[in-house]
Amino acid sequence: MKLAVVGGGSTYTPELIDGFARLRDELPISEIVLVDPDERRLALVSAMASRMLRRAGHPAVVSTAATVDQGAAGAQAVLLQLRVGGQAARNVDETLPPACGCVGQETTGAGGLAKALRTVPVVLDIAERVAKVAPDAWIVDFTNPVGIVTRALLQAGHRAIGLCNVAIGFQRRFAAHLGVAPERVSLGHVGLNHLTWERSVHVDGRDVLPELLADHGEEIAADIGLPAPLIRRLGVVPSYYLRYFYEHDAVVAEQLGKPSRAAEVAALEESLLRMYADPAVDTKPELLASRGGAFYSEAAVALIASLAGDRGDVQVVNLRNDGTLPFLPDDAVIEVPARVGSSGATALPVDPVEPLYAGLIAHVTAYEALALEAALHGGADRVADALLAHPLVGQASLSADLAARLVTANRAFLPWAGDGAVPA
Structure with missing residues (x-):
């Protein structure tokens, strides 16, 4: 399989490569093309990726391309992980709204809208290019804001599915709390990208959410930045993005008193790029964990493997509503568990959603x-x-x-x- 990663010069790409190397039996890849207009980043990250695969004994070849037309040609899947404007634009997204009394966040609120304005036209251009050189390829969108970007892609008729790491992150953390293997845990995950709630947590078919909240409520609350009494009263686990809604004023006050996350990430990226430039470094640096996007590589591998291999398993993805949530239009993009195969993803039935959500x-x-x-x-x-x-x-x-x-x-x-x- 040939896989193209648009935005391949990202400092996060070695996390993706690490997942491809570890999960080679699940998703056999012969070629990974990193596509990015930033020549410096592309050179450093691609060399790092090649060293990582060699160390792991993975046979895939890493190549690079400056344009989508070159890099995506003949690909079976194209991953989108780009950031239009880089960390500088993100810094504006995170600092301009708080100055006006609103949450500053790169995917939520006014900052998320700014990111969508910059990103949607670029992604649609990329998708048109992919359609010409790889008409049968699936586009897997990890580019934020995922819900809006995926809706744009689907509305334009592209073979696209949106992907986020929130659900797999909860699955892994809940499994650790419960002392069970992650594959035994399934989530009653419902909502929109970055606006979701876990209404059930099933282990081997039994809902264990009440006991999970009773035994680990304080730890879960700390993870998502919300008061434990609130999540116990609700009886669900909100995504940590719900903090921007449920604790809006407190978040704005915090943001006004500290540097933006964009500023932190910009400094972190320069440190990572220096590490990637070292020819002796051939494993994922521990520092990369601070970059964010935990478990994205596992989610990406699982999704692409199911699309390519028609596995028919259940994964949480972003897809058209098409009646799944009857109070939304069909063309809305929702984030729910879906059965994934070679023809795409089909949402599983969802129990009626409480008015509060x-x-x-x-x-x-x-x-x-x-x-x-x-x-x-x-x-x-x-x-x-x-x-x-x-x-x-x-x-x-x-x-x-x-x-x-x-x-x-x-x-x-x-x-x-x-x-x-x-x-x-």
Whole structure:
């Protein structure tokens, strides 16, 4: 199998390579093409990847390409893990909104909208190129905001599935708490990307969530940054992204008092690149664990193996709603367990969602539809409308002010904003 990784110059790529090496029997890969326009990163990361595979005795060849047209040709799967604007743009996403009293986060709220505006057009261009040189390839999107980006890809008719590491992370942590193998744990995971709740945790068919919360509630609460009494009262485990909603004002106060995560990651990346430049380094550095994205490689391997091998197993992915959550439109993209095979993913039935969660899911889904419109068609008014619809913003004067600030800050990445013109 030939696999292309767009954004292959990321400092995170060795984590992906480590997973491919460890899980070679699950997903036999003969060629990995790292695609990235950054020549320095691409050279350092590809050399590191080759050394890692050689050390592991993996036969795959690592090659590089500066363009998608070259790198994706003939690939069976294409992974997207790009960041338009790099950590500098992320820093704006994380610092501009708090200055206006809103959460600053790269995938949620105003920062997430800015990232979508920069990212959706680029990803759609990539997908069109993939369709020409690898028409049968599956596009696996790990690029945030995954829900909006995947919706854009599916709306344009591409063979795409969105992937996030939140569910597999919970599965692994819960398995550790329970002292069982991860494959014995299945989750009642429901919601949208970065807006999900675990409503059940089954081990060998039995729901053990009540005892998990009773025995490990404090540890779980610490992991997700929410009070233990809250999750015990709810009887579910919210994603740690729910902290931006449930503890909004406290999060903003914290963000105003410390450096952004983007600043931390930028420094971390330079340290990692220095390590990758050392020809003696041929294993994943421990420092990489601080980069984020835990278990992504395992999730990616499992998804691609099921798509290629028609395994029909159940995995948590991002896919079209198509009636799964009846209170959402069919073209919404949801994140739920699905059966995955060569024809794609089919969501499993979901028990009726409680109003406490359904209301927020519907609210954010409406925002995502407006965010996608803004990303596809541009216009400061569309940006303001999306912010007005977002539950973390939702005020007219604030939405207009934030929209103007976001457009100005991201003008270099928004062709429609280059001359100040607003398209109809």
